[in-house]
Amino acid sequence: MCFGGGSDKSSKQMVQMQKDEAAAARQKEADRQDRINSGLARISAAFEGSPVMGSRAKSYTFSGVPTGTTSGAAVSGMPGFTYKRVGTPATAATQGTPTYNTGGGHDFGPSGGTSYSGTGRAGDQGTVASGNSGAHSSLTGTGRGSVSSNGTVSYSGGTPATAGNQRWVMVGPDGKEYEVGQSGSWNESYDTGGRSGGINDAFYNKYKQGIVDYYMPQVGEKFKDAKDELTFRLARAGLLRSSMANTETTDLSKQNTLAEAKVRNDADTATADLRSRVAAEKQKAVNQLYATEDPDVAANQATAAISNITSEQPTNTPLGDIFSIAAIGGANALKGYSSEKFKQKIPGYQKSTSVVG
Amino acid sequence: MCDPLSLGLTALGAVGSVGSSMAQAKVAKKQANEVNTWTQQQKKFRQDEQGRQEDLRQGAEQAQQQGLEQIAGDAQAKRQGEEEARLSDYLQGQGEASNVSGTAPVSMADKAMLSGQDTGEKDFKNDLAKKISEASADAKQRIGALARVGSYGGSYGGLGTTNPLFQAEAGSAIDRQNEFRRGSLGAYNVERAITPVQETYEPSPMAGVFDAAMSLGTSGVGNAMAGGGGIAGALSKKFGSSTLFPAAPAVKFANYATKGATSNAWQGLRF
Numbered sequence: 001m002c003f004g005g006g007s008d009k010s011s012k013q014m015v016q017m018q019k020d021e022a023a024a025a026r027q028k029e030a031d032r033q034d035r036i037n038s039g040l041a042r043i044s045a046a047f048e049g050s051p052v053m054g055s056r057a058k059s060y061t062f063s064g065v066p067t068g069t070t071s072g073a074a075v076s077g078m079p080g081f082t083y084k085r086v087g088t089p090a091t092a093a094t095q096g097t098p099t100y101n102t103g104g105g106h107d108f109g110p111s112g113g114t115s116y117s118g119t120g121r122a123g124d125q126g127t128v129a130s131g132n133s134g135a136h137s138s139l140t141g142t143g144r145g146s147v148s149s150n151g152t153v154s155y156s157g158g159t160p161a162t163a164g165n166q167r168w169v170m171v172g173p174d175g176k177e178y179e180v181g182q183s184g185s186w187n188e189s190y191d192t193g194g195r196s197g198g199i200n201d202a203f204y205n206k207y208k209q210g211i212v213d214y215y216m217p218q219v220g221e222k223f224k225d226a227k228d229e230l231t232f233r234l235a236r237a238g239l240l241r242s243s244m245a246n247t248e249t250t251d252l253s254k255q256n257t258l259a260e261a262k263v264r265n266d267a268d269t270a271t272a273d274l275r276s277r278v279a280a281e282k283q284k285a286v287n288q289l290y291a292t293e294d295p296d297v298a299a300n301q302a303t304a305a306i307s308n309i310t311s312e313q314p315t316n317t318p319l320g321d322i323f324s325i326a327a328i329g330g331a332n333a334l335k336g337y338s339s340e341k342f343k344q345k346i347p348g349y350q351k352s353t354s355v356v357g
Numbered sequence: 358m359c360d361p362l363s364l365g366l367t368a369l370g371a372v373g374s375v376g377s378s379m380a381q382a383k384v385a386k387k388q389a390n391e392v393n394t395w396t397q398q399q400k401k402f403r404q405d406e407q408g409r410q411e412d413l414r415q416g417a418e419q420a421q422q423q424g425l426e427q428i429a430g431d432a433q434a435k436r437q438g439e440e441e442a443r444l445s446d447y448l449q450g451q452g453e454a455s456n457v458s459g460t461a462p463v464s465m466a467d468k469a470m471l472s473g474q475d476t477g478e479k480d481f482k483n484d485l486a487k488k489i490s491e492a493s494a495d496a497k498q499r500i501g502a503l504a505r506v507g508s509y510g511g512s513y514g515g516l517g518t519t520n521p522l523f524q525a526e527a528g529s530a531i532d533r534q535n536e537f538r539r540g541s542l543g544a545y546n547v548e549r550a551i552t553p554v555q556e557t558y559e560p561s562p563m564a565g566v567f568d569a570a571m572s573l574g575t576s577g578v579g580n581a582m583a584g585g586g587g588i589a590g591a592l593s594k595k596f597g598s599s600t601l602f603p604a605a606p607a608v609k610f611a612n613y614a615t616k617g618a619t620s621n622a623w624q625g626l627r628f
Contacts, residue, residue: 009556010387010555011556014552015551015555018551022550022551025544025547026548028544029544032540033537036536036537040533205453206454208453209454209458212454212457213457231472243481246481246484247488249471249485249489250488256468257449257492257493258500260450261499261503264448264455265507265512268444268447268448268513269511271513272511272514275513275518275522276521279525283525283529286532293536336575336576336579336581336585337580338579339580339583340584341584344585
């Protein structure tokens with residue numbers, strides 16, 4: 001703003017609205033897909049029934065955790081089971097407070113020209129650095145220095161490292177912890193392959209049975225009538241116990257068998273038609289679901305909303321204005337120079353004087 | 358050579374111009390950053406959408422292949438054989454819903470014998486049994502043929518029934534993937550509609566003052582360089598007074614008007 005700096009105006013707020021709209025559109029689409037999936041599952045359950053789940057014992061041996069496992073992570077394929085890190089963690093040694101003493105006439109420690117380095121854990125022996133014996137030897141390594149010729153250093157209050165006993169266990173749904181190598185069993189839920197509810201085999205068999213129950217007795221009645229008629233005719237001809245009677249009887253029986261088979265075949269075919277009709281109805285239900293979840297409607301609404309938020313194409317503010325201004329300045333200077341020179345050529349012209357000084 | 362006022366105004370104008378340009382440069386840089394951010398974001402939107410579309414396309418392809426496997430020659434031959442066996446048994450009264458409810462299947466032999474024949478001689482009975490057996494085999498063969506035909510066509514598990522069902526199932530699975538693709542694309546179009554943040558430069562209200570100072574100052578500098586009075590010369594011109602003959606008397610327009618056209622038009626005028 002100062003010295004002609006001006007100010008910039010940003011469309012951040014407008015763009016943020018566009019982003020919010022886009023994020024909302026993406027979320028709506030995810031929700032829509034979830035609704036379609038659950039809608040399809042409901043349609044499937046309505047037409048085909050729900051799977052009948054069973055429970056069976058499954059044994060396992062806890063062999064360890066996969067790489068990168070975090071405590072509380074679920075065990076793959078074993079619902080309700082989690083991995084857990086238990087036990088006391090290992091601790092690092094802590095350095096005690098050093099006490100420096102002189103020895104052999106030489107100072108030892110930070111103030112005496114002999115340096116010491118190391119972690120200085122209590123109970124560990126320090127070592128003299130190779131080639132550094134004498135007055136200015138240097139103790140390196142870990143621990144308590146105890147070199148008579150160079151002085152001594154002792155530590156107090158340090159603690160040694162502990163190994164700890166941290167390990168992974170598997171925790172069952174009942175809270176029981178299983179160590180590595182331990183075996184156990186758990187109840188697994190599985191799909192038995194059966195279906196409960198919906199339009200299943202029982203539904204179709206019922207339909208089929210209805211057809212059989214209606215037509216089959218008619219076949220039986222006709223067969224009985226035919227047998228009676230045949231018996232009467234054979235008896236009247238005195239051929240009831242003849243080879244011809246046997247031929248006629250078995251022929252009649254075969255016709256009956258084929259007639260029954262035809263009834264069953266018709267029932268089976270009619271049931272197949274019913275099955276196709278059910279499938280077509282299921283497809284209609286799916287189409288209705290898609291119709292109620294038309295993505296074009298939602299997307300068009302969102303796009304229209306964004307279009308309503310005024311926007312422009314990006315433009316980079318030109319940087320060349322400074323040269324334009326400088327040119328104007330130069331032109332003005334030239335103009336002033338020329339004008340003055342011209343006037344000076346006019347006889348009688350009197351130069352103007354500076355207003356300052 | 359130059360008067361200080363000209364130089365001062367020029368300097369002031371220059372400072373204003375530089376300040377303005379720096380501000381513009383800053384805005385331009387911010388705009389470039391915003392465009393870059395927008396480009397990166399659009400790139401991510403595009404890549405994410407491509408990934409989603411590809412996943413869904415693969416899902417559709419998988420459904421299509423699964424449908425194809427179900428109606429492939431081997432699969433159809435297998436299903437046809439199984440259906441023929443099932444249908445053959447069913448047509449002969451075996452299995453559910455094959456006989457009238459509450460009745461047990463009756464053998465052909467039991468059904469065939471006429472009343473009064475059960476007391477026949479042994480040869481007669483043997484002959485009857487033989488013929489029933491032959492008739493039964495013949496009927497079974499014919500039923501088997503019927504079952505075979507039915508298994509290719511419109512029986513409950515026949516190819517004419519199951520193939521369209523499998524294809525409808527695959528088609529439904531493909532439709533679902535395409536539905537999701539369509540929806541995802543719609544959401545992507547909304548993401549694409551996001552515009553970059555616009556950074557626009559608004560000149561300072563003082564910009565005009567700085568421009569005027571620059572103009573005045575540079576005129577003065579030019580004037581001074583030509584040996585003139587610098588800003589004074591420039592200013593006197595701007596305010597309408599002559600700098601050529603400053604001692605000349607002022608114009609008396611009233612006299613000029615009353616003297617008429619014959620009078621000397623230049624009389625009393627400063628040049």
